[in-house]
Amino acid sequence: QGTRDHPPASVALRDRLLAAVVACFKRHGAAAIDTPVLELRETLTGKYGEDAKLIYELQDQGGELLALRYDLTVPFARYLAMNKVTRMKRYHVAKVYRRDNPATTRGRYREFYQCDFDIAGQFDPMIPDAECLKIVHEILSELQLGDFLVKVNDRRILNGVFAACGVPESQFLAACSTVDKLEKMPWEDVKKEMVGEKGLSPEAADRIGEYVRLHGGLDLIERLLQDPKLSQNQLAKEGLGDMKLLFEYLTLFGITGKISFDLSLARGLDYYTGVIFEAVLLQQENDHVEEPASVGSVAGGGRYDGLVGMFDPKGRKVPCVGVSIGIERIFSILEQRVKASGQKVRTTETQVLVATPQKHLLAARLKLISELWDAGIKAEMLYKKDPKLLKQLQYCEDTGIPLAAIVGEQELTDGVVKLRDVATREEVRM
Amino acid sequence: QGTRDHPPASVALRDRLLAAVVACFKRHGAAAIDTPVLELRETLTGKYGEDAKLIYELQDQGGELLALRYDLTVPFARYLAMNKVTRMKRYHVAKVYRRDNPATTRGRYREFYQCDFDIAGQFDPMIPDAECLKIVHEILSELQLGDFLVKVNDRRILNGVFAACGVPESQFLAACSTVDKLEKMPWEDVKKEMVGEKGLSPEAADRIGEYVRLHGGLDLIERLLQDPKLSQNQLAKEGLGDMKLLFEYLTLFGITGKISFDLSLARGLDYYTGVIFEAVLLQQENDHVEEPASVGSVAGGGRYDGLVGMFDPKGRKVPCVGVSIGIERIFSILEQRVKASGQKVRTTETQVLVATPQKHLLAARLKLISELWDAGIKAEMLYKKDPKLLKQLQYCEDTGIPLAAIVGEQELTDGVVKLRDVATREEVRM
Numbered sequence: 001q002g003t004r005d006h007p008p009a010s011v012a013l014r015d016r017l018l019a020a021v022v023a024c025f026k027r028h029g030a031a032a033i034d035t036p037v038l039e040l041r042e043t044l045t046g047k048y049g050e051d052a053k054l055i056y057e058l059q060d061q062g063g064e065l066l067a068l069r070y071d072l073t074v075p076f077a078r079y080l081a082m083n084k085v086t087r088m089k090r091y092h093v094a095k096v097y098r099r100d101n102p103a104t105t106r107g108r109y110r111e112f113y114q115c116d117f118d119i120a121g122q123f124d125p126m127i128p129d130a131e132c133l134k135i136v137h138e139i140l141s142e143l144q145l146g147d148f149l150v151k152v153n154d155r156r157i158l159n160g161v162f163a164a165c166g167v168p169e170s171q172f173l174a175a176c177s178t179v180d181k182l183e184k185m186p187w188e189d190v191k192k193e194m195v196g197e198k199g200l201s202p203e204a205a206d207r208i209g210e211y212v213r214l215h216g217g218l219d220l221i222e223r224l225l226q227d228p229k230l231s232q233n234q235l236a237k238e239g240l241g242d243m244k245l246l247f248e249y250l251t252l253f254g255i256t257g258k259i260s261f262d263l264s265l266a267r268g269l270d271y272y273t274g275v276i277f278e279a280v281l282l283q284q285e286n287d288h289v290e291e292p293a294s295v296g297s298v299a300g301g302g303r304y305d306g307l308v309g310m311f312d313p314k315g316r317k318v319p320c321v322g323v324s325i326g327i328e329r330i331f332s333i334l335e336q337r338v339k340a341s342g343q344k345v346r347t348t349e350t351q352v353l354v355a356t357p358q359k360h361l362l363a364a365r366l367k368l369i370s371e372l373w374d375a376g377i378k379a380e381m382l383y384k385k386d387p388k389l390l391k392q393l394q395y396c397e398d399t400g401i402p403l404a405a406i407v408g409e410q411e412l413t414d415g416v417v418k419l420r421d422v423a424t425r426e427e428v429r430m
Numbered sequence: 431q432g433t434r435d436h437p438p439a440s441v442a443l444r445d446r447l448l449a450a451v452v453a454c455f456k457r458h459g460a461a462a463i464d465t466p467v468l469e470l471r472e473t474l475t476g477k478y479g480e481d482a483k484l485i486y487e488l489q490d491q492g493g494e495l496l497a498l499r500y501d502l503t504v505p506f507a508r509y510l511a512m513n514k515v516t517r518m519k520r521y522h523v524a525k526v527y528r529r530d531n532p533a534t535t536r537g538r539y540r541e542f543y544q545c546d547f548d549i550a551g552q553f554d555p556m557i558p559d560a561e562c563l564k565i566v567h568e569i570l571s572e573l574q575l576g577d578f579l580v581k582v583n584d585r586r587i588l589n590g591v592f593a594a595c596g597v598p599e600s601q602f603l604a605a606c607s608t609v610d611k612l613e614k615m616p617w618e619d620v621k622k623e624m625v626g627e628k629g630l631s632p633e634a635a636d637r638i639g640e641y642v643r644l645h646g647g648l649d650l651i652e653r654l655l656q657d658p659k660l661s662q663n664q665l666a667k668e669g670l671g672d673m674k675l676l677f678e679y680l681t682l683f684g685i686t687g688k689i690s691f692d693l694s695l696a697r698g699l700d701y702y703t704g705v706i707f708e709a710v711l712l713q714q715e716n717d718h719v720e721e722p723a724s725v726g727s728v729a730g731g732g733r734y735d736g737l738v739g740m741f742d743p744k745g746r747k748v749p750c751v752g753v754s755i756g757i758e759r760i761f762s763i764l765e766q767r768v769k770a771s772g773q774k775v776r777t778t779e780t781q782v783l784v785a786t787p788q789k790h791l792l793a794a795r796l797k798l799i800s801e802l803w804d805a806g807i808k809a810e811m812l813y814k815k816d817p818k819l820l821k822q823l824q825y826c827e828d829t830g831i832p833l834a835a836i837v838g839e840q841e842l843t844d845g846v847v848k849l850r851d852v853a854t855r856e857e858v859r860m
Contacts, residue, residue, distance in 0.1 A: 001494060003468055005509050008461035008520070015462070027803055029810035031438035031777040032445070036541050037467060037525065038433055038486075056468075057489040058498075061529060064431060068488075079435050089778075089810075090438070095467065099491060111466050123813035130796075131813075138803060252796040347461040348519075366560075366682040373457055373568060380459035380519075383553035383561075 002102030002110030008347035013338060014113075014331055017143070018093055021115045021325050024139050025091035028131060030117055033090050035075040037097075041065045047074050047307070049177055049270040054098045068097035072116040073271070073304065073322060080120055081311035086318050087121035109328060118322030120308070126242055129275045129303060130249035132323040136279050136299045137255045139325055145298070145333060147282040151215070151262040154243055155272045155302070157224075160236020161263065164229040165207035167200060173270060174198045179212055180266035187213070215262035218247050239274070246275065267302060274303030275321065281333075298326045346400045352419075353401045354381040355392040357408040362386070364407045368417065372405070379405075396422040432532030432540030438777035443768060444543075444761055447573070448523055451545045451755050454569050455521035458561060460547055463520050465505040467527075471495045477504050477737070479607055479700040484528045498527035502546040503701070503734065503752060510550055511741030516748050517551035539758060548752030550738070556672055559705045559733060560679035562753040566709050566729045567685045569755055575728070575763060577712040581645070581692040584673055585702045585732070587654075590666020591693065594659040595637035597630060603700060604628045609642055610696035613727075617643070645692035648677050669704070676705065697732060704733030705751065711763075728756045774830075782833040782849075784811040785822040792816070794837045798847065802835070809835075826852040 006014065044055055044067050056068040069075050072092045080088065093115045102110055117135055119128040133150060140148045155176070162175050178193050187209055194205040214220060221244050230236045243261060250256045267276045279299040301323035308318035338345060354369040356362075362385050372379040380401065382392055389406075396404055406418040406427075416429045436444065474485055474497050486498040499505050502522045510518065523545045532540055547565055549558035563580060570578045585606070592605050608623050617639055624635040644650060651674050660666045673691060680686045697706045709729040731753035738748035768775060784799040786792075792815050802809040810831065812822055819836075826834055836848040841859070850857045 003466035005466070005513070006464035007513070008463055011462040011464050014464075026779050027806065027808045029778050029780040029808065032441040033438055034436035034441050034444075036433035036435070038527075038541065057491065059487040059489045061487065063529075083435070083437070097468075099493075111468065119813070121813070124815045127792075127813040127815075134800065134803065249796055252793055253800045348459050349456050350459040362557075363682055366679055370564065370683045373564065376457065378457045378459065383549070383551070383557040385554045385557075 002100070004109065009345045010335065012345050012347050013335060014327075017327060017331055017334060018113070018115065020142060021139055021327065022091065022093060024135060024142070025115075025117045027138075028089070028117070028135060030089045030091040033076070033079060033092055034094070035069070035072075035079055035092070037069055037095070038066045039069050039075060039078070041067045043078055043311070044070055044074060047269075047271055047310075049173065049268060051098075051268060054100050056097045056099055070098060071096050072114050072324070073118070074307070076116070076118055076120075076322075077304070077307040077318075077320065078311045080308045080318050080320075081316075085120070089117075089119050091115070091117045112328045115325040115327050116322055117325075118320055120318050120320045122319055126245045126249060126275075129242075129321045130246055130253065132301055132321055133246075133250060133259065133277060134253050134255060136277070136301075136323055136325075137253075137258060140279060140281075140298065143330060143334075145281055145330060148258060148279055148298070149282055150259045150277055150279045150299075151265045152243070152246070152259055152275065152277045153262055153265040154239035154275050156235040156239030156274060157230075157243065157263070158266060160230055160233035160239060161208060161211045163233050164236070165211070166204045167208070171198060171200065175200065175208070176266045177268055179208070179264065180268045182212060182264045182266075212264040215260050215264070217256060217259075217261060218244065220261055221247065242274070267300065271304040271307045272302040273305045276300075276302035277323075296329060298329050300324055300326070344400075348399060349378050350380045350399065350401045351378045352380075352403040352405050353392060353396050354379055355389060355404045355406045356387075357389045357406060359386040361407065361409070361412075364412055368405060368407055393420075393422060432530070434539065439775045440765065442775050442777050443765060444757075447757060447761055447764060448543070448545065450572060451569055451757065452521065452523060454565060454572070455545075455547045457568075458519070458547070458565060460519045460521040463506070463509060463522055464524070465499070465502075465509055465522070467499055467525070468496045469499050469505060469508070471497045473497075473508055473741070474500055474504060477699075477701055477740075479603065479698060481528075481698060484530050486527045486529055500528060501526050502544050502754070503548070504737070506546070506548055506550075506752075507734070507737040507748075507750065508741045510738045510748050510750075511746075515550070519547075519549050521545070521547045542758045545755040545757050546752055547755075548750055550748050550750045552749055556675045556679060556705075559672075559751045560676055560683065562731055562751055563676075563680060563689065563707060564683050564685060566707070566731075566753055566755075567683075567688060570709060570711075570728065573760060573764075575711055575760060578688060578709055578728070579712055580689045580707055580709045580729075581695045582673070582676070582689055582705065582707045583692055583695040584669035584705050586665040586669030586704060587660075587673065587693070588696060590660055590663035590669060591638060591641045593663050594666070595641070596634045597638070601628060601630065605630065605638070606696045607698055609638070609694065610698045612642060612694045612696075642694040645690050645694070647686060647689075647691060648674065650691055651677065672704070697730065701734040701737045702732040703735045706730075706732035707753075726759060728759050730754055730756070776830045778810075778829060779808050780810045780829065780831045781808045782810075782835050783822060783826050783831045784809055785819060785834045785836045786817075787819045787836060787838040789816040791837065791839070791842075794842055798835060798837055823850075823852060 055070050058066040095111055096114050097111055136150055159172050162172050167175050178190055178198055182190050191205045194200040195202050221240055224230050225240050250259055265278055278297050280297055303321040305319040309315045354365050356365050365381050369379050369381050402422055404420040406420055411418055418427050418429050420427045485500050488496040525541055526544050527541055566580055589602050592602050597605050608620055608628055612620050621635045624630045625632050651670055654660050655670050680689055695708055708727050710727055733751040735749040739745045784795050786795050795811050799809050799811050832852055834850040834852055836850055841848055846859045848857050848859050
């Protein structure tokens with residue numbers, strides 16, 4: 001349930017998509033690592049907040065207690081700590097596993113690819129963070145998915161908001177995961193959950209509600225830096241200062257047009273400590289509506305400065321920031337587009353079919369195709385002793401093979417091959 | 431246990447290796463499919479003989495009972511049956527999982543890549559089978575792993591041998607899996623297992639022992655076709671006839687020099703029904719020894735005509751033959767070779783580092799690097815506000831970046847960039 005087989009046409013399309021994403025990661029100087037799909041259960045414990053129940057666990061068959069990886073970020077942090085790596089720019093494209101309710105029509109599966117780019121190391125503030133946003137911008141632009149918006153916030157600002165609204169620190173994470181639901185439900189329901197389930201006072205919830213409805217750019221950052229309540233909070237001040245720096249760098253990259261500082265963005269995961277962001281595709285409505293509707297997140301990420309330290313026996317921290325491209329949702333969109341266009345995706349790359357027009361020529365075909373393979377040419381033949389020429393040419397048309405190399409009795413005698421262009425039917429002897 | 435993280439240098443080497451294998455599969459006209467790493471437990475039941483105990487099972491967390499795939503062949507057969515595909519040439523490169531005793535120094539892990547190529551469909555005899563052997567020959571030649579030998583046998587011949595030696599049909603599989611151990615232990619021990627554990631008579635075991643020590647080429651096939659006991663057995667006769675045909679095709683491919691018809695080859699898996707084969711690398715000894723020692727199997731495969739039918743509700747069969755390249759063992763060999771040579775594998779592809787020679791020029795670097803990225807150039811910069819030029823050039827040398835694009839105060843004034851060849855220190859303004 002929630003998994004699927006990928007037929008050749010899907011794999012061909014996905015391979016093209018992944019190649020574009022990996023090309024961008026390489027353009028930014030990342031190296032690839034690979035980690036096992038199996039992790040120790042204890043490695044995953046306490047990293048995913050409320051979503052921990054979605055982790056696939058392996059049966060205890062003796063030996064270690066194992067689970068399937070839930071994302072690529074936690075394995076990356078474990079990798080850095082175990083190998084005592086303190087600086088690294090890496091990408092990782094691999095499948096992850098979540099026992100979620102599948103919504104396969106919207107591209108949500110229990111087994112799905114993640115494409116992650118992360119920068120680990122102690123650096124000057126916001127330079128790597130800005131690069132992650134540049135990468136999101138490059139990939140979404142390149143894939144021509146239509147208009148998009150990258151929402152940016154900072155966990156320190158959110159925590160400052162909670163503090164300023166009178167939420168005790170022990171409830172920051174709970175408040176955060178509730179704010180995260182603002183995208184899927186109206187403020188009234190979010191407030192109900194805050195008060196009912198999380199035990200916040202209605203007044204605190206209302207105060208939070210005023211902040212989290214704010215979004216804008218440098219102007220909003222400046223305004224909040226002057227906010228009497230927020231500016232008293234050290235964390236919020238740091239977060240706002242860094243957000244300002246981030247917007248300066250994004251201005252130099254020329255991409256602020258698609259970036260929005262949005263206080264409603266919370267991200268569900270426990271491990272974020274600074275900047276967080278999420279990219280959404282915007283549905284272009286034909287009728288005039290105030291704001292374009294979002295069709296869901298296609299990339300997300302943020303800064304997690306504490307995660308590596310959780311895996312180091314001495315707690316040594318390695319600051320990290322990274323981005324994950326939501327390749328499955330993008331794939332669904334592109335697949336629907338291909339379907340709608342009626343295009344046929346070629347699933348093989350065969351250049352030439354080795355064919356014979358008469359019987360008893362299997363040996364000639366086997367000799368010729370073997371020469372072609374040894375010369376690096378992509379070649380096929382029908383697995384029949386005496387196939388009809390028409391069937392052989394039909395196979396070329398069905399599978400898109402452009403050329404047929406025909407060897408008949410006459411050609412054998414003359415020591416030549418007849419090369420036929422399948423589309424134009426032109427033939428040359430060579 | 432038995433899994434590992436792959437650092438960038440390993441991934442870079444492995445990517446090159448996988449690319450060579452995939453290029454060969456594509457050269458033979460294969461399309462790619464992908465299947466989930468999770469399979470229903472019942473899909474894997476009864477397919478792997480004695481090795482079924484090595485299957486990783488997932489915990490029952492509600493819903494279906496799942497296991498991790500053990501190979502790519504059973505998922506392929508399930509794919510064909512579920513999608514009612516009766517003809518397909520496909521490759522699949524993915525990880526599989528076995529709770530085996532890891533022997534990591536010899537490249538045996540619990541999580542490892544398989545690279546499979548299979549031809550499904552009803553075709554004229556031995557043409558696809560011969561192509562699978564051609565593929566093994568091409569890949570092992572191309573990777574320059576040293577001398578190798580491909581052993582070939584046929585399950586029907588083996589069963590004919592068992593029948594001719596008085597083994598009841600119900601014990602064929604057991605006898606087969608014992609013969610399979612001949613590579614790892616001497617005949618005396620294999621015989622002991624046959625008699626002690628599998629309950630064969632000592633006389634039957636001795637008769638089997640005479641056959642399974644035979645190996646050769648067309649001459650041996652002809653001899654066995656005349657063998658009074660074997661030629662009475664219908665299955666053995668069919669197998670030997672097909673083996674003769676196979677050797678004719680391999681002769682046309684020009685590869686019989688590295689192929690040996692070897693009656694000791696059994697292959698452990700239950701699902702084989704016809705031709706089976708296994709490629710081993712030969713250790714070149716300097717001293718004169720009678721036979722070169724084998725350093726283990728690097729490819730294997732065979733025909734499995736009954737497997738797809740096991741997944742079809744009406745039992746409809748789709749004959750298949752395929753090959754699996756033992757990429758992990760090949761990878762260990764290549765990795766050791768790289769280590770021994772002292773070569774440094776570059777793990778990134780960065781073409782140019784954007785650098786500044788003075789302070790307060792971060793903005794200039796951010797603007798320039800952004801232009802380079804947008805132009806598709808692989809570029810990096812140090813994540814520091816004011817890095818020293820020496821540090822920046824040192825980073826180029828450490829990571830193999832060939833060029834530095836330097837923008838200083840003078841260059842900014844003149845509207846140029848200074849491009850420096852890191853190795854030669856030559857500079858041009860542009």
